[in-house]
Amino acid sequence: MSGCSTVSYPQSPQFGDDGFQNVRKPRPLGWRETSKLWWDFLVGGKPAGTVPTRSIPVQPLTRAQLDEAADGTLYRLGHSTVLLKLDGRFWLTDPVFSERASPVQWAGPKRFHAPPITLDQLPPLAAVVLSHDHYDHLDRETVRVLAAKTEVFLTPLGVGDRLVRWGVPRDKVRQLDWWDDVELQGVRLTATPSQHFSGRTLFDRNATLWASWVIQADGLRIFFSGDTGYFDGFRTIGERLGPFDLTLLECGAYDRRWQDVHMLPVQTLQAHLDLGGRSLLPIHNSTFDLAFHGWSEPMESLYTLSGQRDVQIVTPTIGQPLTIARPEATQPWWRAE
Template sequence: MVCVGIAILGVVSVITYLQHPVFGELPSGERLAHIERSPNHADGVFRNQIDTPMRTTDQSEWSMWMETIFGEKGQPRPPGAVPAIKTDLKALDPAQDVVVWLGHSSYFVQLGGQRILIDPVFSTNAAPIPAANKAFEGTSLYTADDVPAINALLISHDHYDHLDYPTIQALKPKVRQVIVGLGVGAHFEAWGYDMRTVREADWNEVVALTPQVQIHVTPARHYSGRTFTRDQSLWVGFALVSPERRLFFSGDSGYAPHFAEIGQRLGPFDWVALDAGQYDPRWANVHMNPEQAAQAAEDLRAKALTPAHAGRFSISPHDWDDPFKRITAASQGRAYALWTPEIGRPIHLDGRAQSFTAWWENGAMNTQPQLAAGAKEK
């Protein structure tokens, strides 16, 4: 009886915890009816453009994650603090087109006079359990207080390392507009956002921030879900387009033909940030490895590439610096420049030459100024 009582208590505790607002809300009502009309939704879930098994092995998902957490690893976390620079985001000239990497897949962007946040995670962990998935030492430089008023908040999908409940709550007074994939608005509605400011978009829809600055919501190859129910909201990438520049953010994505299609339709891109970390052969369909990211950059006709989804959290068993080492090697002789700033260092998009060290190797290489492909030094 004692064992049964403990089991019941455990189940009740889990059910109770799952009511916490951090888990968000599933689409229902008119939102769900709208989702069901999407050509990218079938049989109750969103679908990728090509067949995408979550796992490439017969290993059960539970076994896979237990092996990832407790199995043999190299060095998934750095031995000390990660080099970083805290740029004053509020002091940046809003007339300048600039990108600042905030770690992992979080970016602050200034484009055409608009200030844009992409997938901000200011919490010191990226999981619904506070002790889980802690950020690397030295990488938690920014909070919502450090961010100026934001014209648009872009969220690629609803996983915890991209949609962070405490961050979203703290940013609420500063955000003018939210742009997300279909279904993700259910979380924002549950978290008290004014839904007149939240735009849910399908793949290939366009949202105009101003007559000059547009956000193209693009396909990605991934999945979604904050609990055990998956693929109820859409995962997306973003192309940010102004008369002067074109930027691209892949979100989480496996390699697929959509990169070439986007490159032909919306490219060439002045700068792209591509998923190049947290890869593993067991989930090779939903995250690119660095070599695939290098190819995707060429598919997109990118002039400059910055690797994303690395440098702050460890979600896969690979060494923490493996993405940066491999993308450096894979980018040799490519048609684009590789830009690898430290967290917080601005990337200027005005064509100037910029120096980015191999900071994961204590600045031992890549110290020469680097121009985007086809640019001229100013």
């Protein structure tokens, strides 16, 4: 089914009395647990090491380098922002270029590193692919700048309406439900299920849908998780649209208290196996302080687990080019002194 720019959300199987919903309802946190969580996060219960004490290595990128890159090249720009060159065009996931992942730029989680390329230097984009509307994935100022150089924004249901309110022309927005797909000049993109939630204020929880994405181009199959807890949907996606040359899977900002909506490293690894992935690139880490674990713990934990399970993990530095079909060898850069 092709995505369209206007959708009646109640017609979606994912839409219920309380807005959009998951296949499996996440375990709600109790009042005491929630209160302690916010106290620890805001007042000072966080352990040392959640923010790096040295500079994160970043490989700067230029427009000329991107133009000269071969098809099938990928660049991780930070957090869950990934730039792909497919079929001679550029595709960008969950772009966040602002200094903070926050409704305001004077407070909130601050970047550990600058993006390897500025918004102005980015080439024209065939599409921006958005997974959901949380601040570390949907950045209003970034979207407003990209609107002039992006042909289409692909979003889950409801997220596109936010973009239109921010000034993105409606004819540049396509909103998709789970399992809807679009084909753009030879590249097929499918919105697939994820286990998460949405909202940007206290009053709009689950008013918009969340999704993962499958990207197919030039014989390549790529899975982009967005944010998600572990669920049976990974196996279903793998059976319907896999196997995958590369999985871009969330590994970071997790905690056992909210593992229903953010995977633990061992679950990230299992999701990769369920999907039928060949190479695994962990995202959603090393850019913002969004949890209680050490900043490098997600990468280190997954790196160790992948060795135990004989899974090929690729960990390029921010801005380092990676060949999707045959990823170059990468190093555990977070261990460097």
